[in-house]
Amino acid sequence: MNKPLIIGVAGGTASGKTSVSRILYDAFSDRTITLLRQDDYYNDQSHMTMEERIKTNYDHPLSMDNELLVTHLKKLMLGYSIEKPVYDYTQHTRSDVTEKIDPTKIIIVEGLFVLEDVKIRELLDIKIFVESDDDIRFIRRLLRDTTERGRTIDSVIAQYIESVKPMHQEFVEPTKKYADIIVPDGKTNAVALDLLITKINSILSA
Ligand SMILES: Nc1ncnc2c1ncn2[C@@H]1O[C@H](COP(=O)(O)OP(=O)(O)O)[C@@H](O)[C@H]1O
Numbered sequence: 001m002n003k004p005l006i007i008g009v010a011g012g013t014a015s016g017k018t019s020v021s022r023i024l025y026d027a028f029s030d031r032t033i034t035l036l037r038q039d040d041y042y043n044d045q046s047h048m049t050m051e052e053r054i055k056t057n058y059d060h061p062l063s064m065d066n067e068l069l070v071t072h073l074k075k076l077m078l079g080y081s082i083e084k085p086v087y088d089y090t091q092h093t094r095s096d097v098t099e100k101i102d103p104t105k106i107i108i109v110e111g112l113f114v115l116e117d118v119k120i121r122e123l124l125d126i127k128i129f130v131e132s133d134d135d136i137r138f139i140r141r142l143l144r145d146t147t148e149r150g151r152t153i154d155s156v157i158a159q160y161i162e163s164v165k166p167m168h169q170e171f172v173e174p175t176k177k178y179a180d181i182i183v184p185d186g187k188t189n190a191v192a193l194d195l196l197i198t199k200i201n202s203i204l205s206a
């Protein structure tokens with residue numbers, strides 16, 4: 001099998017990384033394609049109490065097991081299957097299950113720090129940064145985390161002020177400079193998405 005095409009999708013929380021990745025995934029669903037979420041590679045915290053887990057700074061790169069992510073990407077590149085961890089946001093740790101992922105022609109890897117970590121960055125053929133205004137991202141996150149991730153309004157606000165915002169400014173926003181393409185407004189930016197799909201098609205048919 002030829003080396004897979006690896007596409008990295010970075011951006012701040014609720015910028016639209018998953019939405020953009022999903023659109024690209026659907027556009028190439030006639031090929032073999034995998035979508036890996038860096039969130040599944042948060043450190044395993046099963047040995048910690050819930051109180052300790054709540055105190056973790058999930059917006060610092062050190063909260064990620066990027067070593068495992070890189071190992072998994074390299075295995076997929078060599079044609080081996082992996083057992084991907086599955087993260088449980090409500091428990092702030094990995095769940096008991098893993099998901100078997102087989103090697104595919106295209107791999108999309110999306111997450112806050114996929115452009116921040118040089119070892120991940122080096123593996124990417126196309127580097128995308130999804131950008132949305134901070135206030136819009138905060139509103140989206142508030143809605144999402146209270147409906148889908150079991151959080152209270154107060155906890156979302158406190159976490160945003162204490163860690164999400166400062167870590168975004170320190171570790172996520174600066175990685176925009178590594179992107180091949182910056183996609184403002186994410187999934188609603190039809191022109192940028194069309195350009196990306198055309199480029200991916202041209203690489204695949206080369
Ligand atoms: N361009 C957009 N317009 C409106 N809502 C959006 C847009 N992009 C994302 N959303 C919504 O915002 C939330 C977070 O989007 P998501 O793609 O999961 O972001 P991320 O993966 O960067 O955290 C989701 O509920 C999603 O439906």
Ligand SMILES: O=c1ccn([C@@H]2O[C@H](COP(=O)(O)O)[C@@H](O)[C@H]2O)c(=O)[nH]1
Pocket residue numbers: 012013014017039042058059088089091092093111112164
């Ligand atoms: O246990 C956890 C793990 C992560 N988070 C938050 O999730 C976002 C990253 O996910 P996005 O889909 O990119 O928004 C990150 O900002 C962490 O703060 C969490 O709260 N708890």
